[in-house]
Amino acid sequence: xRSYNLYHYCIPVDSQLxxxxxxxxxxxxLLVQVKCGExxxxxxxxxxxxxxxxxxxxxxxxxxxxxxxxxxxxxxxEKLPLKDDxxxxxxAFGLSxxxxxxxxxxxxxxxxxxxxxxxxxxxxxxxxxxxxxxEKVAKIKVGMYEANRDGLIADMLLEAxxxxxxxxxxxxxxxxxxxxxxxxxxxxxxxxxxxxLEEPCKTRDESRQFAEEFGIAIAWDESVREPDFVVxxxxxxxxxVIKPTLVGSLEKCxxxxxxxxxxxxxxxxxxxxxxxxxxxxxxxxxxxxxxxTVPGLDTLDLMAYQIVRTWQGSTLPVIDLDSTFIVKVxx
Numbered sequence: 001x002r003s004y005n006l007y008h009y010c011i012p013v014d015s016q017l018x019x020x021x022x023x024x025x026x027x028x029x030l031l032v033q034v035k036c037g038e039x040x041x042x043x044x045x046x047x048x049x050x051x052x053x054x055x056x057x058x059x060x061x062x063x064x065x066x067x068x069x070x071x072x073x074x075x076x077x078e079k080l081p082l083k084d085d086x087x088x089x090x091x092a093f094g095l096s097x098x099x100x101x102x103x104x105x106x107x108x109x110x111x112x113x114x115x116x117x118x119x120x121x122x123x124x125x126x127x128x129x130x131x132x133x134x135e136k137v138a139k140i141k142v143g144m145y146e147a148n149r150d151g152l153i154a155d156m157l158l159e160a161x162x163x164x165x166x167x168x169x170x171x172x173x174x175x176x177x178x179x180x181x182x183x184x185x186x187x188x189x190x191x192x193x194x195x196x197l198e199e200p201c202k203t204r205d206e207s208r209q210f211a212e213e214f215g216i217a218i219a220w221d222e223s224v225r226e227p228d229f230v231v232x233x234x235x236x237x238x239x240x241v242i243k244p245t246l247v248g249s250l251e252k253c254x255x256x257x258x259x260x261x262x263x264x265x266x267x268x269x270x271x272x273x274x275x276x277x278x279x280x281x282x283x284x285x286x287x288x289x290x291x292x293t294v295p296g297l298d299t300l301d302l303m304a305y306q307i308v309r310t311w312q313g314s315t316l317p318v319i320d321l322d323s324t325f326i327v328k329v330x331x
Contacts, residue, residue: 001037002278003035003071004032006031006033006067006329007033007327008030008326008327009275013027024273028046029047029275029278030059032098034070039104041099041102043094043098043101044094044097045091045094046275047059048246048272050274053055060279066091066095082249089225090245092248093244093245099140106284108234110281110283110312111286112311113132114296116121116139116298117139125161126319133250133295135165137166137167138157138164138167139164141166143169144173147179148184149298150182150185151183151186154166154168155186158186167194167198168196168197168198172201172202173202174201175202176209183210191214194216195217196217196218196238198219199222211237212236212261216236217237219238219240220239220240221241221243227231233265239267240267240268241268241270243270244285245271245274248316253269254286266290267289269297270284274292275306276300276303276311283295283312305317
Protein backbone atom coordinates (compact mmCIF):
# COMPACT_ATOMS: atom_id res chain seq x y z
CA UNK A 1 0.00 0.00 0.00
CA ARG A 2 1.32 3.42 -0.96
CA SER A 3 1.06 6.77 0.83
CA TYR A 4 2.79 10.12 0.77
CA ASN A 5 3.16 13.44 2.59
CA LEU A 6 4.40 16.85 1.53
CA TYR A 7 5.74 19.61 3.79
CA HIS A 8 6.60 23.23 3.05
CA TYR A 9 9.49 24.82 4.95
CA CYS A 10 10.56 28.44 5.19
CA ILE A 11 13.64 29.39 7.22
CA PRO A 12 15.61 32.64 7.56
CA VAL A 13 19.00 32.92 5.87
CA ASP A 14 21.87 35.38 6.05
CA SER A 15 20.32 38.75 5.19
CA GLN A 16 23.41 39.71 3.16
CA LEU A 17 23.08 36.79 0.74
CA UNK A 18 22.72 38.09 -2.81
CA UNK A 19 21.60 35.85 -5.68
CA UNK A 20 22.29 37.67 -8.91
CA UNK A 21 20.06 40.74 -8.62
CA UNK A 22 18.21 40.14 -5.34
CA UNK A 23 18.73 39.58 -1.64
CA UNK A 24 17.66 36.16 -0.41
CA UNK A 25 16.26 36.62 3.10
CA UNK A 26 14.56 33.25 3.43
CA UNK A 27 14.94 29.77 1.95
CA UNK A 28 11.83 27.88 1.03
CA UNK A 29 11.34 24.38 -0.21
CA LEU A 30 9.39 21.14 0.08
CA LEU A 31 10.09 17.90 1.89
CA VAL A 32 8.40 14.92 0.24
CA GLN A 33 7.81 11.56 1.91
CA VAL A 34 6.80 8.43 0.02
CA LYS A 35 5.89 5.12 1.64
CA CYS A 36 5.24 1.67 0.25
CA GLY A 37 4.55 -1.05 2.77
CA GLU A 38 7.18 -0.80 5.48
CA UNK A 39 9.60 1.21 3.35
CA UNK A 40 9.76 4.98 3.20
CA UNK A 41 11.92 7.60 1.52
CA UNK A 42 12.34 11.35 1.66
CA UNK A 43 13.54 14.03 -0.71
CA UNK A 44 13.90 17.82 -0.81
CA UNK A 45 12.46 19.95 -3.62
CA UNK A 46 13.85 23.47 -3.40
CA UNK A 47 14.04 25.57 -6.58
CA UNK A 48 16.70 28.26 -6.20
CA UNK A 49 15.44 31.78 -6.95
CA UNK A 50 17.23 33.47 -9.87
CA UNK A 51 18.73 30.13 -10.96
CA UNK A 52 15.94 27.55 -11.26
CA UNK A 53 13.62 27.69 -14.25
CA UNK A 54 10.64 26.86 -12.02
CA UNK A 55 9.12 28.69 -9.06
CA UNK A 56 8.32 26.93 -5.79
CA UNK A 57 4.61 27.21 -6.56
CA UNK A 58 5.09 25.51 -9.93
CA UNK A 59 7.22 22.80 -8.34
CA UNK A 60 4.61 22.16 -5.66
CA UNK A 61 1.77 21.79 -8.16
CA UNK A 62 3.79 19.40 -10.30
CA UNK A 63 4.88 17.37 -7.26
CA UNK A 64 1.29 16.97 -6.09
CA UNK A 65 0.19 15.86 -9.57
CA UNK A 66 2.97 13.27 -9.73
CA UNK A 67 2.28 11.95 -6.22
CA UNK A 68 -1.40 11.47 -6.98
CA UNK A 69 -0.55 9.44 -10.08
CA UNK A 70 2.06 7.44 -8.17
CA UNK A 71 -0.45 6.67 -5.42
CA UNK A 72 -2.83 5.09 -7.92
CA UNK A 73 -0.46 2.19 -8.62
CA UNK A 74 -1.76 -1.15 -7.39
CA UNK A 75 1.42 -2.46 -5.82
CA UNK A 76 4.83 -1.34 -4.60
CA UNK A 77 6.41 -3.02 -7.62
CA GLU A 78 4.44 -0.97 -10.14
CA LYS A 79 6.55 1.99 -11.26
CA LEU A 80 5.67 5.48 -12.44
CA PRO A 81 8.61 6.70 -14.51
CA LEU A 82 10.42 9.90 -13.57
CA LYS A 83 11.04 11.65 -16.88
CA ASP A 84 13.46 14.55 -16.81
CA ASP A 85 11.97 16.01 -19.97
CA UNK A 86 8.53 16.18 -18.30
CA UNK A 87 9.45 17.33 -14.78
CA UNK A 88 11.14 20.43 -13.43
CA UNK A 89 14.72 19.70 -12.32
CA UNK A 90 14.08 20.30 -8.63
CA UNK A 91 10.99 18.07 -8.72
CA ALA A 92 12.76 15.27 -10.60
CA PHE A 93 15.68 15.39 -8.17
CA GLY A 94 13.65 15.45 -4.96
CA LEU A 95 11.28 12.70 -6.04
CA SER A 96 14.10 10.51 -7.34
CA UNK A 97 15.91 10.81 -3.99
CA UNK A 98 12.74 9.86 -2.12
CA UNK A 99 12.27 6.80 -4.32
CA UNK A 100 15.95 5.84 -4.02
CA UNK A 101 15.74 6.02 -0.23
CA UNK A 102 12.54 4.00 -0.20
CA UNK A 103 14.18 1.29 -2.33
CA UNK A 104 17.40 1.39 -0.25
CA UNK A 105 19.42 2.48 -3.28
CA UNK A 106 20.95 5.55 -1.63
CA UNK A 107 23.86 4.83 0.68
CA UNK A 108 23.72 5.90 4.31
CA UNK A 109 27.29 7.23 4.55
CA UNK A 110 27.99 10.82 3.55
CA UNK A 111 31.02 12.84 2.45
CA UNK A 112 30.84 15.77 4.85
CA UNK A 113 34.13 17.33 3.86
CA UNK A 114 33.77 20.82 2.44
CA UNK A 115 36.12 23.11 0.58
CA UNK A 116 36.18 26.08 2.99
CA UNK A 117 35.25 29.42 1.47
CA UNK A 118 38.06 31.94 1.95
CA UNK A 119 37.99 35.71 1.68
CA UNK A 120 41.72 36.34 1.66
CA UNK A 121 43.16 35.61 5.12
CA UNK A 122 45.38 32.48 5.16
CA UNK A 123 44.92 32.20 8.94
CA UNK A 124 41.25 31.36 8.35
CA UNK A 125 42.25 28.26 6.39
CA UNK A 126 44.83 26.55 8.58
CA UNK A 127 42.36 24.89 10.98
CA UNK A 128 39.77 23.65 8.42
CA UNK A 129 42.51 22.42 6.09
CA UNK A 130 44.19 20.52 8.92
CA UNK A 131 40.96 18.55 9.42
CA UNK A 132 40.65 17.54 5.77
CA UNK A 133 41.55 14.01 4.71
CA UNK A 134 43.41 13.84 1.42
CA GLU A 135 43.52 16.88 -0.82
CA LYS A 136 43.63 20.31 0.85
CA VAL A 137 41.10 22.36 -1.10
CA ALA A 138 39.65 25.81 -0.49
CA LYS A 139 37.30 27.92 -2.55
CA ILE A 140 37.27 31.61 -3.49
CA LYS A 141 34.43 33.49 -5.13
CA VAL A 142 35.93 35.74 -7.80
CA GLY A 143 34.43 38.22 -10.22
CA MET A 144 32.63 40.37 -7.66
CA TYR A 145 35.49 42.86 -7.31
CA GLU A 146 38.41 43.94 -9.46
CA ALA A 147 40.10 41.08 -11.33
CA ASN A 148 43.58 42.17 -10.24
CA ARG A 149 42.44 42.06 -6.58
CA ASP A 150 41.16 38.51 -7.07
CA GLY A 151 44.45 37.51 -8.66
CA LEU A 152 46.51 39.00 -5.84
CA ILE A 153 44.48 37.18 -3.18
CA ALA A 154 44.67 33.82 -4.96
CA ASP A 155 48.42 34.19 -5.50
CA MET A 156 48.98 35.18 -1.87
CA LEU A 157 47.05 32.16 -0.56
CA LEU A 158 48.93 29.75 -2.83
CA GLU A 159 52.24 31.20 -1.68
CA ALA A 160 51.32 31.13 2.02
CA UNK A 161 50.05 27.53 2.04
CA UNK A 162 52.28 25.31 -0.12
CA UNK A 163 49.97 22.25 -0.15
CA UNK A 164 46.82 24.25 -0.88
CA UNK A 165 44.75 23.75 -4.02
CA UNK A 166 42.15 26.34 -4.95
CA UNK A 167 38.78 26.15 -6.60
CA UNK A 168 37.65 29.47 -8.02
CA UNK A 169 34.15 30.38 -9.13
CA UNK A 170 33.67 33.29 -11.52
CA UNK A 171 30.08 32.63 -12.68
CA UNK A 172 30.87 33.81 -16.23
CA UNK A 173 31.51 37.31 -14.91
CA UNK A 174 34.70 38.26 -16.75
CA UNK A 175 35.46 39.57 -20.19
CA UNK A 176 38.60 38.06 -21.74
CA UNK A 177 40.48 41.24 -20.76
CA UNK A 178 39.50 40.97 -17.10
CA UNK A 179 40.22 37.23 -17.03
CA UNK A 180 43.69 37.93 -18.41
CA UNK A 181 44.23 40.61 -15.76
CA UNK A 182 43.40 38.05 -13.07
CA UNK A 183 45.76 35.44 -14.52
CA UNK A 184 48.70 37.82 -14.79
CA UNK A 185 48.75 38.20 -11.02
CA UNK A 186 49.09 34.42 -10.52
CA UNK A 187 52.71 33.33 -10.68
CA UNK A 188 53.16 30.66 -13.38
CA UNK A 189 54.59 28.24 -10.78
CA UNK A 190 51.34 28.40 -8.79
CA UNK A 191 48.84 28.02 -11.62
CA UNK A 192 48.88 24.22 -11.53
CA UNK A 193 47.55 24.42 -7.95
CA UNK A 194 44.38 26.07 -9.14
CA UNK A 195 42.33 22.88 -9.26
CA UNK A 196 39.88 24.63 -11.53
CA LEU A 197 38.28 27.97 -12.25
CA GLU A 198 34.56 27.62 -12.92
CA GLU A 199 33.49 29.31 -16.17
CA PRO A 200 35.68 32.44 -16.04
CA CYS A 201 34.22 34.10 -19.13
CA LYS A 202 30.80 34.75 -20.60
CA THR A 203 31.08 32.07 -23.29
CA ARG A 204 32.62 28.62 -23.35
CA ASP A 205 34.91 29.53 -26.23
CA GLU A 206 36.28 32.54 -24.35
CA SER A 207 36.85 30.35 -21.28
CA ARG A 208 38.66 27.76 -23.41
CA GLN A 209 40.90 30.47 -24.91
CA PHE A 210 41.69 31.81 -21.44
CA ALA A 211 42.64 28.35 -20.16
CA GLU A 212 44.89 27.65 -23.12
CA GLU A 213 46.66 31.02 -22.95
CA PHE A 214 47.39 30.96 -19.23
CA GLY A 215 47.52 27.25 -18.43
CA ILE A 216 44.85 27.50 -15.76
CA ALA A 217 42.38 24.60 -15.57
CA ILE A 218 38.69 25.37 -15.89
CA ALA A 219 35.44 23.60 -15.01
CA TRP A 220 31.99 23.67 -16.53
CA ASP A 221 29.17 24.68 -14.20
CA GLU A 222 26.38 26.65 -15.88
CA SER A 223 27.20 24.87 -19.14
CA VAL A 224 26.29 21.49 -17.61
CA ARG A 225 22.66 22.62 -17.46
CA GLU A 226 22.44 23.85 -21.04
CA PRO A 227 20.71 21.70 -23.69
CA ASP A 228 23.69 21.48 -26.04
CA PHE A 229 26.23 20.46 -23.39
CA VAL A 230 28.19 17.25 -23.97
CA VAL A 231 30.62 15.81 -21.44
CA UNK A 232 33.93 15.33 -23.22
CA UNK A 233 37.65 15.49 -22.59
CA UNK A 234 39.12 18.84 -23.61
CA UNK A 235 42.50 20.49 -23.08
CA UNK A 236 42.60 22.37 -19.74
CA UNK A 237 39.10 21.26 -18.70
CA UNK A 238 39.43 19.52 -15.33
CA UNK A 239 35.91 19.03 -14.00
CA UNK A 240 32.20 19.43 -14.28
CA VAL A 241 30.17 20.85 -11.39
CA ILE A 242 26.80 19.17 -10.84
CA LYS A 243 24.10 21.01 -8.88
CA PRO A 244 21.40 18.31 -8.73
CA THR A 245 18.56 20.67 -7.77
CA LEU A 246 19.25 22.55 -11.01
CA VAL A 247 20.15 19.49 -13.12
CA GLY A 248 17.37 16.95 -12.52
CA SER A 249 16.86 13.39 -11.34
CA LEU A 250 19.41 11.35 -9.44
CA GLU A 251 19.65 9.08 -12.49
CA LYS A 252 20.55 12.03 -14.71
CA CYS A 253 23.18 13.22 -12.24
CA UNK A 254 24.72 9.74 -11.98
CA UNK A 255 24.90 9.53 -15.76
CA UNK A 256 26.79 12.84 -15.88
CA UNK A 257 29.18 11.58 -13.19
CA UNK A 258 29.85 8.38 -15.12
CA UNK A 259 30.45 10.31 -18.35
CA UNK A 260 32.86 12.68 -16.59
CA UNK A 261 34.85 9.85 -15.02
CA UNK A 262 35.02 8.05 -18.36
CA UNK A 263 36.61 11.21 -19.81
CA UNK A 264 39.10 11.56 -16.95
CA UNK A 265 37.28 14.57 -15.45
CA UNK A 266 36.35 15.26 -11.86
CA UNK A 267 32.64 15.41 -11.09
CA UNK A 268 31.88 17.72 -8.17
CA UNK A 269 28.52 17.52 -6.41
CA UNK A 270 27.55 21.05 -5.42
CA UNK A 271 24.73 22.66 -3.48
CA UNK A 272 22.01 25.08 -4.53
CA UNK A 273 21.64 26.40 -0.96
CA UNK A 274 19.46 23.52 0.16
CA UNK A 275 18.51 23.02 3.81
CA UNK A 276 20.50 20.68 6.04
CA UNK A 277 18.05 17.96 4.95
CA UNK A 278 18.95 18.33 1.28
CA UNK A 279 22.64 18.87 1.99
CA UNK A 280 22.89 15.56 3.88
CA UNK A 281 21.40 13.77 0.86
CA UNK A 282 23.90 15.50 -1.42
CA UNK A 283 26.69 14.37 0.92
CA UNK A 284 25.44 10.79 0.62
CA UNK A 285 25.31 11.05 -3.17
CA UNK A 286 28.84 12.46 -3.19
CA UNK A 287 30.13 9.61 -1.03
CA UNK A 288 28.41 6.97 -3.15
CA UNK A 289 29.34 8.24 -6.60
CA UNK A 290 32.34 10.61 -6.17
CA UNK A 291 34.06 9.26 -3.04
CA UNK A 292 37.49 10.67 -3.83
CA THR A 293 36.36 14.23 -4.58
CA VAL A 294 35.56 16.94 -2.05
CA PRO A 295 32.02 18.12 -2.82
CA GLY A 296 30.91 21.75 -2.85
CA LEU A 297 28.47 21.68 0.05
CA ASP A 298 29.60 24.61 2.19
CA THR A 299 26.35 26.63 2.33
CA LEU A 300 24.76 25.52 5.61
CA ASP A 301 26.21 28.42 7.60
CA LEU A 302 23.96 30.73 5.58
CA MET A 303 20.96 29.19 7.37
CA ALA A 304 19.47 30.10 10.74
CA TYR A 305 18.35 26.51 11.40
CA GLN A 306 18.82 22.90 10.42
CA ILE A 307 15.75 20.94 9.33
CA VAL A 308 14.95 17.40 10.58
CA ARG A 309 18.29 15.90 9.47
CA THR A 310 21.52 17.37 10.76
CA TRP A 311 24.83 18.09 9.09
CA GLN A 312 27.76 16.33 10.72
CA GLY A 313 29.50 18.71 13.12
CA SER A 314 27.05 21.61 12.77
CA THR A 315 25.96 23.43 15.93
CA LEU A 316 23.00 25.22 14.34
CA PRO A 317 19.67 24.63 16.13
CA VAL A 318 17.47 21.90 14.65
CA ILE A 319 13.74 22.17 13.89
CA ASP A 320 11.40 19.22 13.37
CA LEU A 321 8.25 18.69 11.34
CA ASP A 322 6.10 20.16 14.12
CA SER A 323 7.96 23.47 14.00
CA THR A 324 6.21 26.69 13.01
CA PHE A 325 8.74 26.93 10.15
CA ILE A 326 7.34 23.74 8.55
CA VAL A 327 3.75 23.31 7.39
CA LYS A 328 2.12 20.17 6.05
CA VAL A 329 0.72 20.75 2.57
CA UNK A 330 -2.93 19.85 2.14
CA UNK A 331 -3.36 17.58 -0.89
